[in-house]
Amino acid sequence: MLTASTVSSTAVQDLLSHCKTLGHIKQLHAHILRTVSDHRRSSFLFNLSSSSSSININYSLSLFSSIPSPPEPFLFNLLLRNLSRSDEPRATILFYQRIRHAGGRLDQFSFTPILKAAAKVSAFFEGTELHGLALKIATLSDPFVKTAVMDMYACCGKIVEARKVFDEMPQRDVVTWNTMIVRYCRCGFLEEAFELFEEMKCSNVMPDEMILCNIVSACARSGNTGYNSAIYEFLKENDVRMDAHLLTALVTMYAGAGCMDIAREFYTKMSVRSLFVSTAMVSGFSKAGRLEDARDIFDRMEKKDLVCWTTMISAYAESDHPEEALRVFDEMCRYGTEPDEIALGSVVSACASLGVLEKATWVHEYTHRNGFESSLTVNNALINMYAKCGGLDAARGVFEEMPTKNVVSWSSMINAFSMHGEANDALALFARMKQEHVEPNDVTFVGVLYGWSHSGLVEEGKKIFASMTNEYNITPKLEHYGCMVDLFGRANRLPEALAVIESMPMAPNVVIWGSLMSACRVHGEIELGELAAKHVLELEPDHDGALVLMSNIYAREERWDDVRKVRRGMEEKNVLKEKGVSRIDLNGESHEFLIGDKRHKRSDEIYAKLKEVVSELKLAGCVPDCGSVLVDV
């Protein structure tokens, strides 16, 4: 490549700029060493070789020794920058130590890359040293250096120190504000981030799209929907430029908060839509109960990944469309996307709400064939699925064979026993759980209390409920109070059930009042039943059970005008008593039964058998409950 010994300085520069490989640089270097005595040449070569791609970094570092000491900052700043941006940011700090060792001095341009590297690798010790050095040589007045110092502290987990540097800055621009806001967000100090954002607006610094992007994502994470409309107004009023990052953050926030029309407004503004943002839309629509809109976005997506398929599957599984969930799952498998444990968890819960034991068994076998037999998520879902499909033994089988169990596994199994009326087994399992030192959580207690309430063991139930706060430090939730109302209600201890409702720290919902109402109906407690029904109707004016109960109470008291009023109201609003459907799947065929239903082809045989069972029950001393018979009078 180089033959003449008289290459000029400009020619060297020209050749260097054309060096494409490390080999070229080495050739040139050798030539310079042979022909050029001026020591500035090696510095020059060092500098240029530092400036380009990462292949030169090691070479540049080795060249550094040939630079006469003390080196000038302009010589190594470029290499510091490249090192700090490389995959090995720690090398920046090592190189900085070499510079100091060689007696080199830093200028304000040297600090930022070293501090950035210190931030990346959390080198708090070196970072603090640099802070001191910056103070000493007065470069700390430079806003760039100050921002980098601040960021270094924040990245090393010293958010208070970072804020101190921030507060001491005489002037702050939009980057300074953003850096502090971002660091607060990363530490989870969202309120501090919002406060700073407000302060920033007051100090007449105009937020740009990066700041807004962070604030929007902080809003999304905080779950504080109070900011959502304020942000929307701000964007409209200030005509903020929106790039893909900001739009993504906006769509995610509004979709997460269920404001789907606003989310869609931003989503349609995007020219390129990532998988993330589209999946956020699918998820948002499905959580808002708008399954068709979710499906529409889903169908329009050109590329789909596992997360996106899973979102659609769980959307159907959780909104009582289990058949569709399984169809989407089949489609996903046909497209060659392998399910993971989260996807399978959704499929299993779809089977649970389908209530079809046959399908459940198939999914169970599928999970085992595909290597998920040890998966906690899948096995926990299988326990719930079998419990809901009536397969208590199968649920127990899954539970016992699990190589590792967590609190969810135990709670699911306890709940499975309770659901099937096996209170003793539920309580025995709870005792075993304690023996094995697994800490129960609030869900565990729902299962346990449910078991007690159905077994009529009132005193034990009271003790367990008290132990939640006294022994386990778990604050009872609405569901736990509901179980207690149920417990007293079933045991015909209605005043105590009412006392539970009155002692609740939160407002009772329809389920709670409904539970008391049903207990009053069963035990013929008219006055309290009326009170409970009135509360139910306050919360849900069309509640069929409460309306029927009210009309029955009035009928019993021969208040026929009131009966007619309630009945007419129900007819006008088209409130029909919801009828419970029972379904059994047998040999691939589905059989449905309604109250008084004679559609089944073997209806006669079924009713004959029913008659037989009822007479046997009567012989055993069971008396039918006629409390609801008035319903159909």
Add this chain to the structure above:
DNA sequence: TTAGGGTTAG
């Protein structure tokens, strides 16, 4: 001859 900031789905 060079410097500081961002988002994201089950």
